[in-house]
């Protein structure tokens with residue numbers, strides 16, 4: 062719907078858009094300037110002075126959960142809660158990653174984010190493999206390189222690029238700011254060193270725990286169908302795939318969950334990994350609370366059930382709900398509707414008669430995003446539970462791993478004896494800016510644009526430079542909006558070097574893919590790899606796709622889907638033959654595994670590691686104050702004296718608060734709140750919940766003159782034991798001790814005791 066228009070006069074909307082764009086560009090320029098300023102300080106990044114208050118947030122609390130496995134030997138069990146909790150702020154920037162929406166900054170905490178690690182090793186042999194599922198939007202190349210570096214310094218050659226898979230769950234309510242490529246700096250306001258550090262350390266910590274806790278064990282695999290939890294958000298693209306191919310499937314999404322169960326030799330439960338294709342976007346882009354979304358809630362339910370009597374995030378059982386080929390899969394099962402008129406906008410451009418594309422949003426199944434998250438998470442959890450209980454097919458056999466770095470900008474693919482095609486330098490199409498029905502774009506772009514828009518093209522040419530004819534031709538029919546492959550200042554805007562990797566655990570082959578494969582792309586890849594194994598003497602492999610691994614390259618749509626240029630296709634950055642190239646590459650890896658030839662694989666060109674120390678527009682922390690006559694942790698609004706144990710009751714207290722980033726800076730692990738219950742028997746208070754619980758919410762709101770408030774909510778679930786309870790808050794505030802020195806001072810706040818009575 063990108064129409065032609067006159068360039069002589071601008072409508073009001075266009076003026077607004079121009080202003081938006083100029084602001085965005087200024088932000089980028091400011092970042093770049095800051096980049097060079099800070100680079101000169103030799104690593105000690107000093108912010109140009111007037112430092113706005115409230116700071117960068119990033120809030121990644123990692124729980125190192127180690128789960129490890131040994132195919133017939135040790136398992137390194139799961140979690141011993143090791144939250145490298147780095148949580149942060151809110152309202153002042155804790156940027157969230159996923160919707161590419163700079164307005165979406167963190168404003169508190171709904172659930173903690175964790176890294177869950179599993180190690181499988183051969184009992185006698187030297188082979189081992191590591192699988193990590195982290196509650197982040199995606200694994201970036203920067204995170205991966207830093208994790209590998211730390212592993213090398215700790216373990217030598219034991220954990221390497223070929224046998225370590227890092228996979229993001231793709232929650233859209235986690236932190237941003239951990240990328241080294243320039244494009245991602247725009248929405249994340251730079252590279253936020255504390256965020257990067259806490260993610261890297263959290264992942265390494267979870268691997269350490271797994272490593273230390275290995276025991277002999279057994280693995281079982283099971284598969285089953287999850288109903289009522291997904292829709293295809295680009296069904297018109299899916300329909301572009303050949304009918305003969307579509308006919309072989311009963312649905313336009315993959316409903317199958319594959320689950321790997323781990324027990325030790327005595328049969329004690331250790332953990333599980335499940336792979337299921339769904340976007341963790343039940344929480345939409347209006348959310349400001351850090352959380353792990355629907356799949357995180359499934360992990361929470363499973364771990365709570367198995368780690369009975371423990372606080373959330375504690376206990377030995379680890380349940381990872383990892384991502385898969387979720388590219389075009391939405392959890393918002395009621396489908397797309399116009400937010401203003403309520404009518405359906407299930408059309409090829411996802412547009413509304415009034416308001417266009419920005420009004421077309423998918424909802425459901427719950428009455429709000431919190432309930433939707435719970436419903437989808439619960440569906441996934443219940444199926445996993447059933448598959449886990451019934452899993453009886455044992456996984457045995459050798460371990461192996463195959464990995465290559467590939468320059469994805471120039472892969473040549475033999476389609477047949479006479480046709481060879483190539484991948485392209487990265488570029489994003491116009492429809493990238495439209496977003497999806499799970500998170501619409503801010504400007505007037507629509508999905509399915511196969512023609513450029515002279516208005517935007519001119520702005521692009523002036524500001525970012527015109528794409529070369531070669532790149533334009535390579536990406537046909539994609540109209541290029543961001544010509545990232547030809548933009549290198551101050552660093553490349555998108556990666557050229559990409560990881561391809563397969564890890565085989567006996568009959569299970571895990572394909573670690575660097576982005577978001579659509580449903581049909583995933584099917585083609587799995588089947589091609591399966592055939593490769595079959596034809597080289599390894600029949601009957603269970604092939605699963607692990608998504609968002611190792612480096613982020615956006616989406617991978619099929620060639621046919623690409624022609625329609627909806628969001629996923631516009632975001633297929635290496636051009637129309639991206640999928641074909643990956644299929645060729647992963648077949649090569651599978652063949653090497655099947656023929657025992659992984660040693661002969663060329664490692665390929667090593668990815669670059671850019672010298673970016675810290676670079677962010679987020680303000681740094683400064684001195685804070687309490688209102689007159691009050692101090693930090695004082696109650697401003699008290700709880701009621703009594704609540705009933707019924708759904709919908711919320712105990713709520715507001716304190717004189719301080720920036721949560723202070724706490725994150727002061728500890729690798731920090732719990733912001735507890736719910737405590739009075740025990741008449743011991744005459745003491747016992748902690749029954751912490752901030753990792755999905756029933757508690759922590760809100761920080763920033764005021765003026767260094768003041769801020771913290772509100773803690775406890776959404777009292779049905780079934781809560783009647784009794785006497787209270788809520789506690791743990792924080793740190795910044796205090797000036799002399800002209801040069803500002804320190805963080807710990808404090809606590811406590812609500813009055815309140816009664817919970819039976820309904």
Ligand SMILES: [Zn+2]
Nearest residue numbers: 231340388577
């Ligand atoms: Zn996505």
